[in-house]
Amino acid sequence: DSGVTQTPKHLITATGQRVTLRCSPRSGDLSVYWYQQSLDQGLQFLIQYYNGEERAKGNILERFSAQQFPDLHSELNLSSLELGDSALYFCASSLKGGNSPLHFGNGTRLTVT
Amino acid sequence: SQKIEQNSEALNIQEGKTATLTCNYTNYSPAYLQWYRQDPGRGPVFLLLIRENEKEKRKERLKVTFDTTLKQSLFHITASQPADSATYLCALGSSNTGKLIFGQGTTLQVKP
Numbered sequence A: 001d002s003g004v005t006q007t008p009k010h011l012i013t014a015t016g017q018r019v020t021l022r023c024s025p026r027s028g029d030l031s032v033y034w035y036q037q038s039l040d041q042g043l044q045f046l047i048q049y050y051n052g053e054e055r056a057k058g059n060i061l062e063r064f065s066a067q068q069f070p071d072l073h074s075e076l077n078l079s080s081l082e083l084g085d086s087a088l089y090f091c092a093s094s095l096k097g098g099n100s101p102l103h104f105g106n107g108t109r110l111t112v113t
Numbered sequence B: 001s002q003k004i005e006q007n008s009e010a011l012n013i014q015e016g017k018t019a020t021l022t023c024n025y026t027n028y029s030p031a032y033l034q035w036y037r038q039d040p041g042r043g044p045v046f047l048l049l050i051r052e053n054e055k056e057k058r059k060e061r062l063k064v065t066f067d068t069t070l071k072q073s074l075f076h077i078t079a080s081q082p083a084d085s086a087t088y089l090c091a092l093g094s095s096n097t098g099k100l101i102f103g104q105g106t107t108l109q110v111k112p
Helices: none
Strands: A005-007 A010-013 A019-024 A031-038 A042-050 A053-057 A064-068 A074-078 A087-094 A108-112 B003-006 B011-014 B019-026 B032-038 B045-051 B056-059 B062-067 B072-077 B086-093 B100-102 B106-111
Touching (some): A005 A087, A019 A087, A019 A108, A031 A074, A074 A087, B003 B086, B019 B086, B019 B106, B032 B062, B045 B062, B072 B086
Parallel strands (some): B011 B106
Antiparallel strands (some): A019 A074, A031 A087, A042 A053, A087 A108, B056 B062, B062 B072
């Protein structure tokens, strides 16, 4: 058990809708990362937060947004959903960012129909 | 653009043999490299980290090498077991950001 909790485990929604994915990091970790994993793209880095502040950004679509709250949990908001957004979304946390190992949750499987 | 390449074809080996997985990268000067294991339907699990100034790192049956001239890392599992069957991901990071970029992964199948 990595100590990272992601909810919900599964999410099925229709195109055009908006969803929120939630992540609770491992106790003591200050940095949270979001990744998208699809069969053809592998693990794609979306965004990283450190102690509430955005630290690094990947190829995150403008329809997607995220934030890290004062209690360090994080949410990833996906809006105007398209079929191509169907994927596994992973949250990971690390002690301080930098070269610290990442601890991954088991992901939220999003299916857009 | 930055590119990380891992063998896309699955690696099939016999139990007891050494598995060697390759990670090559271009257009990138990482400060460190990490290896992860991912089982189906689960999140990746951290295995080893090696820094740019280190040539080799070991942990139990695992060994990682890092050649910044060749822009390549090799990941070895000695005395492989069927329980080692999984997808192995390499990931590169820079020292100034926490951004960690992953390769597509190589699937290892160890047959008894």
